[in-house]
Amino acid sequence: MPSSYKLSYTKTDADLLNTLKSPSKGYWIALFILSIGLLIGAYGWGSQIYYGMGMSGKNNPVGWALYITTFVFWVGIAHSGTLISAILFLFRVRWRAPVYRSAEAVTVFALMVAGLFPLIHLGRPWVFYWMLPIPQMGEMFPNFKSPLVWDLFAVFTYLTVSSTFFILGMMPDVAILRDKFKGWKKKVYGLLALGWRGTDQQWRHYTAAYVFLAALATPLVISVHSIVSWDFAMSVVPGWHDTIFAPYFVAGAIHSGLAMVILLLIPMRKWFALKEYITDHHLASLAKLMIFTAFVVGFAYVIEFFMAWYGGDIYKRDVFLFRAFGTYWWSFWGLFLFNFILPMLFWSHKYRTSTFWLIFVSVGVSIGMWLERFVIIITSLSHEFNPFAWGFHELTITEVYIIIGSFSLFFFLFLVFSKILPVVSNWEVKEVIEPPRKK
Amino acid sequence: MSAYKGPHILGVYATIDELIDGIRVLKKEGKKRFSVISPVPHHDIEHELHPKPSPVRVFTLIGGLFGFTLGWALTYYATESYPLIVGGKPYISIPPYGIIAYILTILFGALATIAGLFFNARLPEFVIKDAYDERLSSDHFAIQYYGDTGELDAVENLLNKTGAIELHKKIEEVPQKKQFVD
Incomplete structure (x- = not known):
């Protein structure tokens, strides 16, 4: 954090309590709008279950359509949280302290939303347990050679580890709330704080556990989206069968995740008066990271085309020409x-520190990353080997409802979180400021 | 889970410098049965206490090894119990099973880390039984000293001299387990 900070332990606590004050009218209006979005999503999913999968636009040849597009999008959004909370922690990057809690919340909520999409895509969500490693008749387990089973393991592990990291990181801050509040709030936060007192022994084990969880979460940033990419790359579909997919997906995931973190941090610091914690320096640092990830994804886009040409596979070459100049x-x-x-x-300092441009570019990148998954899935499936089997995806209103519902659910969860739990990691901010000293 | 370890005194400090003074004086007097409470881990405190590495790492290692073994065992058993030979190839396949083993290593490593933290830090403790001051989670520090009543009086003087702004004493004995008499 910049040394110009004039924060004290007392002030950080006061600011923490300030974020949990009774919500404003605007908050309730936002929550109401998101609730309507949620109902729309529930109606879409409900009608799809009732009337059948014909309600969605997926059909031959585009059998994986917008649900898997949106699933990959949300798993991608999840990635920056762990990048900021775990990897930057291991590298002792000091500016991560005030922003990591929100980033980790993005991870947890995005994964919760992402986890719904394979269920929506299944059509009969109540048989989801067929994917779990439970033997069916005749000792028959799921096929462990299938990337879809790896994906289930990877996403479940990612959700478990990141939720644990998220909840564990909050324990000392929840103890502050337990000690500050009275009445029923004290009881609730007291239960959540699990009796945390901050003894040297507790801190000793806590900091060790924190480092190990960060170290365990770090390979997940790389592996989860690599495994998601293998859902595609392990197949023979032209446009999917690429060795570059794993790093390409990971970089793209972090790219979109950073955009989402910026999109949430900017309104949050305004509404909760957190300008002293989330400064232009923090947002500019996130923007600089986005330049890096933009170059990685840009390189991947170009190299994919190069390989389509250089590999000599006529089907693949045709799919890539179709991507650039065809229907989509x-x-x-x-x-x-x-x-x-x-x-x-x-690259320009002016744009990195401008709220308008940060939001503008982040919205652009979020749309762009959804489009990236759309391009990979839809264009490849609609233009496979046999010209007689070519076809297009036809968008239905049910798909639109469900996607609206997913965005509403994500922002709804974040909004609720921001009013009941500390959005800034108070104890980690205190770690980088001067403790109370004798005058 | 109870963390109560018997009679103790809690000396609350407003600044970290006075807390460090308090720790130094206790060490100089040869008094070792104390713990320090602070809102954040601080290197000045660690410098005085020289904590040993936490045993949580052992839990992480055991959990990770368990997950790794489970990953291989599960995939091997699943294939052996329902062999499905495709194209005459060996049906036990190392690369995909390695992915499951890798993921379960991380999953169980993380779960065991949490278990290790809870076990070693004596958490959860839903009712705090030791003396406690509500400022300790935010901007105050404390030394908690365990001893018999006479020793606690001596320590009380030492804590006062080093700048403790408030003292809380708890002299309840640890409840003894009931003995069966025939």
């Missing part, structure tokens, strides 16, 4: 513009 050309050029060209604005 707008999505391909859109992703290139949003994910690579737009973040280049952040």
